[in-house]
Amino acid sequence: MAELKNLVLGRKTVEDLDEGDEIPNELMTLNMGPSHPAMHGTVRIVLKVDGERIVEGDVQPGYLHRCFEKESEYATYSQIFPYTDRLNYVSPMLNNVGYAMAVEKMMGLTSEIPERAEYIRVLVGEVSRVTDHMTCLGAAAMEVGAFTPFLYLLKARDWLFTLLEELSGARLTYSYVRVGGVVKDLTPTFLDHLDHNIDETEKVLDECQSMLLNNRIFRDRMEDVGPLSAEDAKNYGLTGPCLRACGVDYDVRKDFPYSIYDRFEFDVPVGTKGDCFDRFLVRMEEMRQSIRILRQARAQIPDGPVMADDPRVSMPPKRETYNTIEAMIRHFKHIMDGIRVPPGQSYSFTEGGNGELGFFVVADGTGRPYKCYVRSPSLINLQTVGDTIKGAFISDIVPIFGMINMIGGECDK
Amino acid sequence: MSEQVLATLEKKFGEAIASTHIELGDACAVVDPQKLLEIATFLRDDPAMAFDVPVFCTCNDRLGEEPRFEVFYALLSLEHKHRIRLICRLPEDKPEIQSLSGLWKGFGWLERETYDMYGIHFEGHGDLRRLYMYDEFEGYPLRKDYPKDKRQPLVRRDFSST
Numbered sequence A: 001m002a003e004l005k006n007l008v009l010g011r012k013t014v015e016d017l018d019e020g021d022e023i024p025n026e027l028m029t030l031n032m033g034p035s036h037p038a039m040h041g042t043v044r045i046v047l048k049v050d051g052e053r054i055v056e057g058d059v060q061p062g063y064l065h066r067c068f069e070k071e072s073e074y075a076t077y078s079q080i081f082p083y084t085d086r087l088n089y090v091s092p093m094l095n096n097v098g099y100a101m102a103v104e105k106m107m108g109l110t111s112e113i114p115e116r117a118e119y120i121r122v123l124v125g126e127v128s129r130v131t132d133h134m135t136c137l138g139a140a141a142m143e144v145g146a147f148t149p150f151l152y153l154l155k156a157r158d159w160l161f162t163l164l165e166e167l168s169g170a171r172l173t174y175s176y177v178r179v180g181g182v183v184k185d186l187t188p189t190f191l192d193h194l195d196h197n198i199d200e201t202e203k204v205l206d207e208c209q210s211m212l213l214n215n216r217i218f219r220d221r222m223e224d225v226g227p228l229s230a231e232d233a234k235n236y237g238l239t240g241p242c243l244r245a246c247g248v249d250y251d252v253r254k255d256f257p258y259s260i261y262d263r264f265e266f267d268v269p270v271g272t273k274g275d276c277f278d279r280f281l282v283r284m285e286e287m288r289q290s291i292r293i294l295r296q297a298r299a300q301i302p303d304g305p306v307m308a309d310d311p312r313v314s315m316p317p318k319r320e321t322y323n324t325i326e327a328m329i330r331h332f333k334h335i336m337d338g339i340r341v342p343p344g345q346s347y348s349f350t351e352g353g354n355g356e357l358g359f360f361v362v363a364d365g366t367g368r369p370y371k372c373y374v375r376s377p378s379l380i381n382l383q384t385v386g387d388t389i390k391g392a393f394i395s396d397i398v399p400i401f402g403m404i405n406m407i408g409g410e411c412d413k
Numbered sequence B: 001m002s003e004q005v006l007a008t009l010e011k012k013f014g015e016a017i018a019s020t021h022i023e024l025g026d027a028c029a030v031v032d033p034q035k036l037l038e039i040a041t042f043l044r045d046d047p048a049m050a051f052d053v054p055v056f057c058t059c060n061d062r063l064g065e066e067p068r069f070e071v072f073y074a075l076l077s078l079e080h081k082h083r084i085r086l087i088c089r090l091p092e093d094k095p096e097i098q099s100l101s102g103l104w105k106g107f108g109w110l111e112r113e114t115y116d117m118y119g120i121h122f123e124g125h126g127d128l129r130r131l132y133m134y135d136e137f138e139g140y141p142l143r144k145d146y147p148k149d150k151r152q153p154l155v156r157r158d159f160s161s162t
Helices: A002-009 A068-073 A080-085 A092-107 A115-143 A147-168 A190-213 A216-222 A230-236 A241-245 A276-300 A318-323 A325-336 A377-382 A394-404 A408-412 B002-016 B033-045 B107-118
Strands: A028-032 A044-050 A053-060 A344-351 A356-363 A371-375 B017-023 B026-031 B053-061 B069-077 B082-090 B096-098 B121-123
Touching (some): A068 A371, A115 A394, A190 A276, A216 A276, A216 A394, A318 A325, A344 B026, A377 B107, B002 B026, B002 B033, B026 B033, B033 B069, B033 B096, B082 B096, B107 B121
Parallel strands (some): B096 B121
Antiparallel strands (some): A344 A356, B017 B026, B069 B082
């Protein structure tokens, strides 16, 4: 028993003390969050600490709950796009695409999406993946004391935001994707700006990597901190960069290819130990692979329409709406009643910024979903934190939490 | 691939599998809630099944139909690259089901979320607290008979006693 207690606590309890042993402290309960300067997200961790060591941590999410699922039940299928923007708000395009694909799957439209629209979705999605990882790495580096990479990465992120702003008019909440395609074609200058920006972004990535990779403080704070075995990771349902850092080769884009991802050549980086440093390296490499996909997609992109020619999902051209009664009524029904999705249940999943982003939709034949559940990777990834911080120091919470990349909007729905 | 999983399940568990179907490419099995744990254990441990990753757990409130609640468990096998969705139908007056959090740790929070939103009780969960809402929250917000604009009573916590 004494040995077991020793293992759990990391020290002897008062009754097991031998002569000359130091008298242990009592466990202290400590609140970290919901608003804490070292954690970029509203989450509360109730810690039981023995000095600096964590004996137990109870992670409590929910401070950013905005009733995504309840609101979705009262919104038409098109009106849900702005809500999905606000799930993972550092990679909204990926959420847009994931949700659009879920509705398309239910309507049997998956193969009807025009080629050009698919390419545009890949382009904007991969740009969003880069912005997502940049935010994660930049913020995590800043929290362990490296402020410069944070500024560099956010500078590059801003270029990419400007790029997407050119398409949608918004910097963060794009709502650019629609069921059946995307809302409008690329601007004439978009591809040139993309070329320029990804070249510049690559330079910033090299700069940041050289600043962090051989930085003693950064490596001390990251290496061997919060490791997770592949078995545990799978058992927890971990996906995305955090799972791949544990050495499990699972990427939805490769294992369950969707859209046109089977046409691109890219590698899936995996780690070995699953600690914070592996997670950092995996994300760094993933950004490079995303840029690789962007270059290929940019070279292959064909001309053509960007919206499926299906009156169930596409809006009539404005010229017709204002001049013919049929188009006017179609427009009206589209806005007021929404897209009619045949009754059924389906789960559709894509590779989001943090892992497998899934939408489980139950339709009842009306223009509004009966149920719209989102499998948010952040929530499932965050669940592992309670386990990984056990036995770590309080200061280790910061890199562990940073590398999980918990995005409040997605985690708390 | 998914057809094989469903066929094996039907052959092995017979009565406990009410029906199986493939809907829009998703393999689904409607299972007896009493036998859920047994079936799930088989799905996890059998080498031909090897469902090692929990995907999601949620519920659907079919207000006006009986049984009212449908609880979904989605599983994924990384080895065989197949997926399955288990569906358990639960009556309105006794929304109780065996917890799978002992088999896959990932279901721990997902079941808490389902309890929080739909009031489904998971037996043997061990830590069935609300996940998103606070403890004093009244009702279950994602049930269909919970009005969207419902107000909650003001909570006053007495911190002096703790």
